[in-house]
Amino acid sequence: MKPSIKDVAAASGLSLATVSRALADNGLVNEQTRQKVLAAAEALGYRPNLQARRLRSKQSQTIGLIVADIRNPFFTAVSRAIEDAAYREGIRVLLCNSDEDPAKEAMYLRLMQEEQVGGVIFSPTLSAAAAIAGTTFDFPLITIDRALGDADCVALNNHEALDKLVDHLVANGYRRIGGLFGNTSATGQARHDAYVSAMHRHGLTPDAHRLVPTMDAAQQLVGDRLDAGDAPEALIASNGLTLLGAMRAIRQRGLRIPDDIALAGIDNEAWTELVEPALTVIGQPTYDIGDTAMRMLMNRIHEPALSRRVVALSGELIVRDSTRPRTA
Structure with a gap:
């Protein structure tokens, strides 16, 4: 079995987030920590997958966030949590508001592909869920509040x-x-x-x-x-x-x-x-929903073959x- 970024974290004694930042070489960790991570990765023979390399590259340090209605305080709070978590990872967030409109959802998903984002967090309508069922994207997709096919999901129980x-x-x-x-x-x-x-x-x-x-x-x-x-x-x-x-x-x-x-x-x-x-x-638990979604996205970027995860948080x-x- 190929070593994963989690193996690097365990070997270096550092958190997954710290290892991710060190491998991204975005200046958010000190040089001593970065060298420790690189040494552990080299010893294990760890090689980042394509999506993870792209996310860390100069070309794309961006993820997409498509919410149903930014005027809804629920999505405002969740978006804040996602932005906070992304900032800690040195990642920018491209925010889009769909207004519960399937046409806008489809347009924004096309935009995410054109922008070559590293991943997308999405709150889809029922129409979008039906329209894109079985569609393969160039990026991992995490849904918040609403389920979508085989995508990872985090929501209220x-x-x-x-x-x-x-x-x-x-x-x-x-x-x-x-x-x-x-x-x-x-x-x-x-x-x-x-x-x-x-x-x-x-x-x-x-x-x-x-x-x-x-x-x-x-x-x-x-x-x-x-x-x-x-x-x-x-x-x-x-x-x-x-x-x-x-x-x-x-x-x-x-x-x-x-x-x-x-x-x-x-x-x-x-x-x-x-x-x-x-x-x-x-x-x-709006902040936890957003923070969990971002962590799930990072895990999916680094480990595309992970089994689907559905996280239901208690209110x-x-x-x-x-x-x-x-x-x-």
């Missing part, structure tokens, strides 16, 4: 997150629990399915709606239901933008949270704690007043 939200609401006396779920991504589908499973586990009837995962779409849908007298006892929104839209619709009609309708969601954005009442949410249930126990 959606099943666990929805279990926590539904279990919490049921424990507080809510039975008619509605849900809002995005219709453009595998994540929206996964959260929908997890919600349905959790409701059935409690012997309850699901009340799920799929929609474009934006504030305006959620505000319109929830408003229409409230106007029709069709409100559930509690409502779960599957991301921060739909949560904000639902809250706006409820407040516009002068309804009280949670007395008239309880409200909870995914994404612990700053405003969810500052509104009155503060909202119960699942806090996503934190943060209970606030918007889901107080029912009094009637």
